[in-house]
Amino acid sequence: MVLTFTRLPNTLNSFRNAIAFSNKVRFLATKPADSLFSDLTKSVDEKNKLNKNNNNNSVAVADENDAATIQYVSPENDSKLQEFLNPKPYLTINTLLTPLKREIYLANVSKNGFFKNNELTKLKDGNSYTLKLTNDQIQALEPSIYLRSWRIKASIKKTNIVLRALKDLPLKKAITQLHFMEKKVARDLVEMLERGVKDAEKMNYNVDDLYIAESWVHTDGSWVKRVDCKGRGRAGVLTFKWVSVRFLLKTKQTKNRLAYLANKRDSQKSVSSFITNGKIRGNAPGFYRW
Structure with a gap:
């Protein structure tokens, strides 16, 4: 009886390849400096050495030219923050009045201490003008x-x-x-x-x-x-x-104007009296007895 093994060479070759691969893996795993995937990644020890040499146990500083870096700005040097905290005053005289009206208004205030409506005001050029403003405009123009x-x-x-x-x-x-x-x-x-x-x-x-x-x-x-x-x-x-x-x-400019208007209203009030201009007939009423 004769026995024939037709697939024996292939089985031996695969077994030999498996033994060679396991020896290679064992050799790679026992190397101290490299990992199992040494061709793809660096070892942890090398990374630690690089970090110690570069950073020297300190925080890394980003490059100033890098657009993604965040740079610290103190509140005193932050222009936008200072503009928000300390806004510029709103100059109402320059925005609500024309140049001629502004000149008339300032001349009227310097003359009376406050603004008087419909008062003839003489400017430096010799011309005289009158200016009439509403109560809301006067309040907005006053400091x-x-x-x-x-x-x-x-x-x-x-x-x-x-x-x-x-x-x-x-x-x-x-x-x-x-x-x-x-x-x-x-x-x-x-x-x-x-x-x-x-x-x-x-x-x-x-x-x-x-x-x-x-x-x-x-x-x-x-x-x-x-x-x-x-x-x-x-x-x-x-x-x-x-x-x-x-x-x-x-300011006192507003207080002086309000006092002037109050005195003007009091002077224009009509005096109320119970005495009539008619003739007195019969007994005199009570308010005639003095």
């Missing part, structure tokens, strides 16, 4: 400072008590009064009015001429409510109130 607060931890009722005490007070006197008030909201209002003093210096206003013309207090509408736990299973509602305050500061 003023608008202050707006942040969120203040107080209620509208408590803040109104303080604001009524500051009505029509000079700015410096109002700051002094707030320093001696025992109300908690007075501390925040002092900081607001002190900002008004700095704004007046920037706009070249006389601080001694400023006074509090108007003030408002309102809520921002986002009050927080919490549960107020009480005894015997009862509960209430705690409301944390926040308000915002606004001031409008004006």
